[in-house]
Amino acid sequence: MVLVSVHRLSKGMKMKIYLIGLISLIGISCNAFRNPQDKSSINKLMLAFTLSNKSFQLDNEELSGGDTTVFDTTSQAFQRSAQNMTDVDRLVLFARGHAVFNVTWLSPGNSANPGLGPTFNAISCNGCHSLDGRGKAVEGSVQASLLYRLSIPGIDSTTKGPLDVPNFGGQFNPNAITGVQSEGTVTLSYAEVGGTFPDGETYSLRKPTYTIALNGAIGAQPSNILVSPRIAQQNYGLGLLEAISDEVILSYVDEDDKNGDGISGKANYVYDSVDGKTKLGRFGWKANQPSINQQNQAAFLGDIGITSPLFLSENCPGYQASGNCGLSANTGKGTGQAEISQASIDALNLYMRTIAVPGRRNWTDQVVKKGKTLMMSIGCTSCHLERLQTGNFTGIVEVSNQTIYPYTDLLLHDMGSELADNRPDFLADGREWRTAPLWGIGLVRTVNGHDNLLHDGRARGFTEAILWHGGEAEKSREKFKNLSKSDRESLIKFLESL
Amino acid sequence: MYWNKKIIIILTFVICGNCENMGIKDEKKSNNPLLAVGYFFLANNKSSVSKQDIVNSYADIAFTNYSDSVTSASNLKSAIESFIGTSGVDITNPSQVNMDAAKKAWIDARPSYLQTEIFRFAEGPIDEKLEQRKPEAGIETLINAWPLDELFVDCIIANTTNSNLTEANILNVNTSISTSNCLSFTSADKNITVGWHAIEYLLWGQDTDLAAGGSRVLSDFVGGNGTIAEKRRTYLRVIAKLLVDHLTLVRDKWDPSKPENIAISFKSNVNASLTKIFTGLAAFTKSEWGAQRLNMITSNDQEDEHSCFSDNTKADFYYDAQGFINVYNGTYKKSNGTIYSGAGIKNLAGGLDSSITTNMSLTRDNFCLNVSGANMALDSTSCASGTISGKFDQLVSNGTASSQMSILKSVQTAVITIAANIQTVAKNNGISFSAPTE
Numbered sequence: 001m002v003l004v005s006v007h008r009l010s011k012g013m014k015m016k017i018y019l020i021g022l023i024s025l026i027g028i029s030c031n032a033f034r035n036p037q038d039k040s041s042i043n044k045l046m047l048a049f050t051l052s053n054k055s056f057q058l059d060n061e062e063l064s065g066g067d068t069t070v071f072d073t074t075s076q077a078f079q080r081s082a083q084n085m086t087d088v089d090r091l092v093l094f095a096r097g098h099a100v101f102n103v104t105w106l107s108p109g110n111s112a113n114p115g116l117g118p119t120f121n122a123i124s125c126n127g128c129h130s131l132d133g134r135g136k137a138v139e140g141s142v143q144a145s146l147l148y149r150l151s152i153p154g155i156d157s158t159t160k161g162p163l164d165v166p167n168f169g170g171q172f173n174p175n176a177i178t179g180v181q182s183e184g185t186v187t188l189s190y191a192e193v194g195g196t197f198p199d200g201e202t203y204s205l206r207k208p209t210y211t212i213a214l215n216g217a218i219g220a221q222p223s224n225i226l227v228s229p230r231i232a233q234q235n236y237g238l239g240l241l242e243a244i245s246d247e248v249i250l251s252y253v254d255e256d257d258k259n260g261d262g263i264s265g266k267a268n269y270v271y272d273s274v275d276g277k278t279k280l281g282r283f284g285w286k287a288n289q290p291s292i293n294q295q296n297q298a299a300f301l302g303d304i305g306i307t308s309p310l311f312l313s314e315n316c317p318g319y320q321a322s323g324n325c326g327l328s329a330n331t332g333k334g335t336g337q338a339e340i341s342q343a344s345i346d347a348l349n350l351y352m353r354t355i356a357v358p359g360r361r362n363w364t365d366q367v368v369k370k371g372k373t374l375m376m377s378i379g380c381t382s383c384h385l386e387r388l389q390t391g392n393f394t395g396i397v398e399v400s401n402q403t404i405y406p407y408t409d410l411l412l413h414d415m416g417s418e419l420a421d422n423r424p425d426f427l428a429d430g431r432e433w434r435t436a437p438l439w440g441i442g443l444v445r446t447v448n449g450h451d452n453l454l455h456d457g458r459a460r461g462f463t464e465a466i467l468w469h470g471g472e473a474e475k476s477r478e479k480f481k482n483l484s485k486s487d488r489e490s491l492i493k494f495l496e497s498l
Numbered sequence: 499m500y501w502n503k504k505i506i507i508i509l510t511f512v513i514c515g516n517c518e519n520m521g522i523k524d525e526k527k528s529n530n531p532l533l534a535v536g537y538f539f540l541a542n543n544k545s546s547v548s549k550q551d552i553v554n555s556y557a558d559i560a561f562t563n564y565s566d567s568v569t570s571a572s573n574l575k576s577a578i579e580s581f582i583g584t585s586g587v588d589i590t591n592p593s594q595v596n597m598d599a600a601k602k603a604w605i606d607a608r609p610s611y612l613q614t615e616i617f618r619f620a621e622g623p624i625d626e627k628l629e630q631r632k633p634e635a636g637i638e639t640l641i642n643a644w645p646l647d648e649l650f651v652d653c654i655i656a657n658t659t660n661s662n663l664t665e666a667n668i669l670n671v672n673t674s675i676s677t678s679n680c681l682s683f684t685s686a687d688k689n690i691t692v693g694w695h696a697i698e699y700l701l702w703g704q705d706t707d708l709a710a711g712g713s714r715v716l717s718d719f720v721g722g723n724g725t726i727a728e729k730r731r732t733y734l735r736v737i738a739k740l741l742v743d744h745l746t747l748v749r750d751k752w753d754p755s756k757p758e759n760i761a762i763s764f765k766s767n768v769n770a771s772l773t774k775i776f777t778g779l780a781a782f783t784k785s786e787w788g789a790q791r792l793n794m795i796t797s798n799d800q801e802d803e804h805s806c807f808s809d810n811t812k813a814d815f816y817y818d819a820q821g822f823i824n825v826y827n828g829t830y831k832k833s834n835g836t837i838y839s840g841a842g843i844k845n846l847a848g849g850l851d852s853s854i855t856t857n858m859s860l861t862r863d864n865f866c867l868n869v870s871g872a873n874m875a876l877d878s879t880s881c882a883s884g885t886i887s888g889k890f891d892q893l894v895s896n897g898t899a900s901s902q903m904s905i906l907k908s909v910q911t912a913v914i915t916i917a918a919n920i921q922t923v924a925k926n927n928g929i930s931f932s933a934p935t936e
Contacts, residue, residue: 088914095910111806343795346796
């Protein structure tokens with residue numbers, strides 16, 4: 001019907017219609033490339049780019065978060081509302097969510113904001129995700145924004161997830177309200193491990209050791225305890241990642257590496273506490289959370305000790321139920337009442353889903369462009385996928401139908417023994433981690449004053465982070481090491497521009 | 499190879515051709531209706547008032563306002579000393595009359611301080627860190643931090659000796675006076691021991707019901723050597739003095755006659771200072787005044803109010819709005835009644851002026867100041883219809899559907915509209931600006 005009237009349209013419109021036709025045709029080819037079985041085609045394609053000396057630059061690639069993208073290079077860069085959120089009523093909701101994010105929670109018995117604990121990691125969301133940014137790993141015993149997941153071998157019969165440590169649960173809480181036992185102490189220490197690039201340049205990596213001493217007054221520390229350190233991640237762009245359809249994510253799965261490119265891509269399937277069903281996991285270091293809603297409420301309970309509509313019971317496993325929970329009951333909310341309201345959770349969910357992704361800097365710089373070409377040519381983008389499309393997200397129009405540049409596939413990959421936590425998390429085994437999104441990562445230093453990367457913040461900057469990559473990423477890591485110094489620097493410049 | 503290249507060219511073409519359809523805009527081309535008005539008036543904001551005048555007035559108002567605040571906080575300190583004595587002459591049997599007078603002095607001292615809150619987040623003296631405090635905290639945290647952990651303050655008073663309650667020890671909460679019973683967590687946010695709300699807590703006590711303010715009774719302060727009442731008196735005396743000291747530090751930075759002042763350089767760096775002013779205004783409106791202070795709209799937590807012990811929260815909102823109005827208009831009514839009149843952001847607002855003016859009046863005048871007396875009962879002041887006439891905690895406890903709550907929601911909408919407008923005004927005037935939040 002449209003084609004019939006082509007001759008009556010302007011030249012520009014005609015072009016658009018022809019393009020739509022082309023898109024339909026090319027779409028078939030694109031789908032073929034997305035299919036993991038055809039990854040070799042993608043490699044050929046990339047080779048073609050390299051040989052023809054063309055840039056990989058895409059139009060609008062500076063808009064990392066599509067229409068949500070905000071260009072801000074100050075310490076506030078991770079807290080901006082989506083650029084396409086312009087209606088004042090939406091901005092009010094965003095502000096309310098931001099307020100929830102910043103609430104300082106106090107011990108039960110206080111007049112305002114009671115409910116903290118009985119045990120906890122932090123007293124506010126902002127306490128770990130400072131300025132909605134990334135946590136820092138600090139040597140010693142004070143772990144402000146690094147938490148530790150705990151389990152023992154086995155599978156929980158309800159969730160099919162990790163099995164809790166008796167009396168301590170699934171997360172280590174080193175802090176407690178007055179009159180309550182904390183769960184113990186932890187110490188982080190580093191050993192420097194040196195290495196050399198083929199060109200002779202030396203480097204040093206810090207290899208962490210975590211020593212957890214659980215409080216014996218609460219319970220015995222199992223000899224087979226599994227510990228997984230995890231640092232607080234940045235909060236922007238989460239709604240966009242949630243708006244990507246399962247189908248798109250699953251189209252990159254290649255669990256058995258049928259195409260033989262050495263890259264698997266495995267989906268995690270996790271427990272959804274809202275309906276008790278199994279869902280595709282996409283948030284957290286091991287993709288063990290299915291939604292922002294569940295991630296937020298789980299963090300309130302696990303990190304701050306705040307009960308919510310989804311998790312109504314205090315975090316008081318085993319022995320702790322007798323003493324600790326009694327002291328945390330006096331919140332003035334009454335039995336069976338959550339310490340945080342559904343309205344506050346709704347506001348926080350909206351906030352977390354609509355924080356703007358920071359836009360790129362220097363994306364047209366020749367060195368940056370070269371760095372991008374190198375990054376693609378050594379295979380990093382097999383997992384750190386450059387470009388994805390979001391679908392419809394009911395109620396969150398800002399993140400719906402956006403073309404985004406997140407540099408992740410949201411899938412699990414074997415990262416080798418050096419990064420392994422050896423603690424399974426649903427379908428993720430002890431060596432597997434979710435591909436970390438790289439958008440905005442060049443601004444972490446500006447916002448949080450450090451460049452600690454990877455799941456436990458061990459890497460000091462991009463080079464160290466790449467050098468830690470093992471397992472499926474080993475080939476790419478070796479290619480990186482074999483680049484000339486100037487090429488390595490170009491690649492880092494590209495990462496800094498994200 | 500040739501085939502592959504062709505695909506690439508077509509692919510690139512398709513991606514480009516598609517951009518228009520994706521509706522991607524850069525930041526300058528916002529479709530925000532609030533912003534659009536501003537652009538329209540961009541050409542019309544020429545004004546006889548210079549940016550220098552605006553920066554000068556901002557600094558002058560800051561100095562005058564903090565001066566008033568030091569004076570009123572000193573009056574509070576004097577009233578507290580009349581109530582419980584000085585460190586040299588302790589009053590072991592204080593009177594109800596003097597306790598009520600001290601509470602009144604706290605209420606009377608709040609308006610001038612609250613008006614200074616608009617000077618926050620602008621990299622000014624109020625945002626500086628104070629090293630004596632452990633863990634290190636901004637001086638604002640020492641003056642007006644909230645929420646206060648009452649149990650922590652009680653625990654310190656209960657677990658230390660009177661002679662240990664020195665200024666240095668109360669500021670350095672992590673080592674000297676807190677015991678393992680009180681402190682299990684190192685956090686500048688949690689370990690609040692000083693400031694307006696600590697004094698408020700000592701005077702009014704915990705508030706857990708809707709009937710009145712806090713539950714502090716005179717007998718909490720009555721008792722001789724070695725009693726907990728003695729320690730409570732000592733603690734209150736020390737934090738009253740610290741409040742005056744900390745406010746004085748901030749005031750002196752704005753005093754052009756003091757060697758440590760920043761006022762002179764602030765006035766001489768017009769563009770940098772204007773950026774700071776807008777940064778502060780946007781942060782305070784968007785993040786603090788328009789968000790944190792209104793958290794009760796979603797939390798539905800009865801005592802989730804800034805002055806929960808005294809029930810004075812309506813004054814917090816009223817005078818925070820007045821502070822914005824002062825800077826926006828470039829005017830300030832001093833404590834002695836005289837009026838300072840200079841230049842304000844209004845002179846840069848162009849076509850957004852009427853929206854900002856309307857909204858800022860609403861954010862102030864929707865709060866009817868009819869809570870008074872030492873126990874903060876509702877007085878007989880008649881409140882205009884459409885204003886918040888009840889007590890603040892009652893408003894919150896009545897739930898989200900009440901008409902008073904809808905007034906509060908309209909205040910939030912107005913503040914957030916102001917925040918959006920302020921960002922546009924900055925942009926329209928070529929002021930390098932990015933809206934920060936806390």
